[in-house]
Amino acid sequence: xxxxxxxxxxxxxxxxxxxxxxxxxxxxxxxxxxxxxxxxxxxxxxxxxxxxxxxxxxxxxxxxxxxxxxxxxxxxxxxxxxxxxxxxxxxxxxxxxxxxxxxxxxxxxxxxxxxxxxxxxxxxxxxxxxxxxxxxxxxxxxxxxxxxxxxxxxxxxxxxxxxxxxxxxxxxxxxxxxxxxxxxxxxxxxxxxxxxxxxxxxxxxxxxxxxxxxxxxxxxxxxxxxxxxxxxxxxxxxxxxxxxxxxxxxxxxxxxxxxxxxxxxxxxxxxxxx
Numbered sequence: 130x131x132x133x134x135x136x137x138x139x140x141x142x143x144x145x146x147x148x149x150x151x152x153x154x155x156x157x158x159x160x161x162x163x164x165x166x167x168x169x170x171x172x173x174x175x176x177x178x179x180x181x182x183x184x185x186x187x188x189x190x191x192x193x194x195x196x197x198x199x200x201x202x203x204x205x206x207x208x209x210x211x212x213x214x215x216x217x218x219x220x221x222x223x224x225x226x227x228x229x230x231x232x233x234x235x236x237x238x239x240x241x242x243x244x245x246x247x248x249x250x251x252x253x254x255x256x257x258x259x260x261x262x263x264x265x266x267x268x269x270x271x272x273x274x275x276x277x278x279x280x281x282x283x284x285x286x287x288x289x290x291x292x293x294x295x296x297x298x299x300x301x302x303x304x305x306x307x308x309x310x311x312x313x314x315x316x317x318x319x320x321x322x323x324x325x326x327x328x329x330x331x332x333x334x335x336x337x338x339x340x341x342x343x344x345x346x347x348x349x350x351x352x353x354x355x356x357x358x359x360x361x362x363x364x365x366x367x368x369x370x371x372x373x374x375x376x377x378x379x380x381x382x383x384x385x386x387x388x389x390x391x392x393x394x395x396x397x398x399x400x401x402x403x
Contacts, residue, residue, distance in 0.1 A: 130361050131401050133343040134167040136193065136330050137390065138356075139174065139182065140261070140313075141349035142366055145386045148261070150182050153391035160394070162188040164402055167337055169193060171326050173312045173352060175243050176207055178264040195238055196310070196352055197329025198281045198320055202336055207241060212332035214324040215239075215279040220307055224283050224319055225272045233287025234258070237272060239280040244269055254286040257315060282320040289314040310352040318352070327355030345397065347381075347390060349373060364393055 135158075137143040144150055162168050168186070170179055171193035183190045183204045192201045200212035221237075228235050232250030236243060236258065245255050245266045255266060285292060296317050299309055308320040326348075334344050342361040346353070349369040354376040357363030365377035368384040383389035 130342050132161075132166060132345045132362070132397060133339045134169065134330075134334055134337065134345070135161050136169040136171045136326075136333075136344065136346040136356060136360070138326075138346075138348040138350065138353050139170060139172040139179070141368060141385050142347050142353070143170070143385070143390055144182075148263075150185050151388055151391070153388040155185055157391040157394035158186055159188060160398070162186075167191060167333075167339070169330070169333060170204075171197065171330065171346070171348075171353075171356060173316075173318065174262050175238055175264055176201065176204070176241055177243075178262045180204065181263065191333055193326055193329040193333065194241075195281045196312070196318060196320060196324060197326040197356070198238075198324035199241070200329045200333050202333065211336040212329055213281075214321040214328070215281050216283060216307070216319060216321050216324070218277050218279045220303070220319065221278065221280050221283060222276055224285075225275070228285065231287075233285050233291065235272070236284035236286060237275065237280055238282050238284075239275070239278060242267055244272075244275075246270070246272060254315070258284075258286050261313075282318060282324065284319070285317040286315055287317075292317045312350055312352045325355040326353060327359040330356050331359060347393070348377075349385065 169191035173196040176194040190204045192204050199210050201207050202211050234251035234254035245268050308322050310318050344360040345362045346356045346360040347364050349366040357377045363377040364379045365374045366389050367381050374380050381389045383392045
């Protein structure tokens with residue numbers, strides 16, 4: 130196995146706790162690209178929120194956006210995704226109806242845009258999400274005109290204890306039909322059952338005719354598990370949770386605040402590229 134494609138989760142993995150892409154990690158990703166490897170950013174974020182990091186790399190970068198629901202071969206061309214697996218409309222409509230008069234916020238993603246509905250209970254949660262991701266919202270007065278449409282995904286943003294209860298409820302009625310995941314305590318995400326980073330990275334690898342045995346992926350959160358399990362070398366960050374570490378072939382000796390990606394790259398480079 131010689132790595133030909135590298136995929137990186139952003140928050141908690143490639144980025145430090147201040148949401149910064151360090152100089153050492155930038156240098157590592159540029160070296161991968163210069164050696165002929167495909168470099169991919171894999172996040173639950175919308176593509177527009179990921180572009181700020183693409184610009185820092187100054188090289189051709191692939192994007193797994195919205196937790197793998199929409200995958201682009203090149204960040205500079207988002208007109209033709211190599212993978213697109215939207216949430217079926219009947220589930221999306223149900224989630225909107227369920228959230229009516231609730232205090233949490235809803236993120237609704239469709240056509241590479243993020244929509245939100247402001248009310249007294251939602252404002253603090255939208256501020257929280259923006260502070261974490263710098264994703265730009267288009268605020269609307271009603272989700273009614275999205276009825277019957279299939280979004281890329283929907284997120285409930287709110288109090289973790291409330292989301293714990295909601296998650297348990299939806300897992301009991303939709304298990305095996307919809308992909309439900311937590312990317313942070315405050316986020317409960319709903320996607321197509323086939324929309325995950327594992328399927329997304331496989332689609333990207335196939336578009337380059339790269340075997341999955343030649344793919345390396347890094348992650349720290351539960352939504353990274355499908356990707357870490359599917360690739361040839363899945364590496365969990367030191368700061369990852371126990372389930373994530375068990376799903377990986379290797380656990381890094383460093384956290385995302387210790388330039389873990391750059392440190393791991395030095396090991397991989399010495400083993401495969403020298």
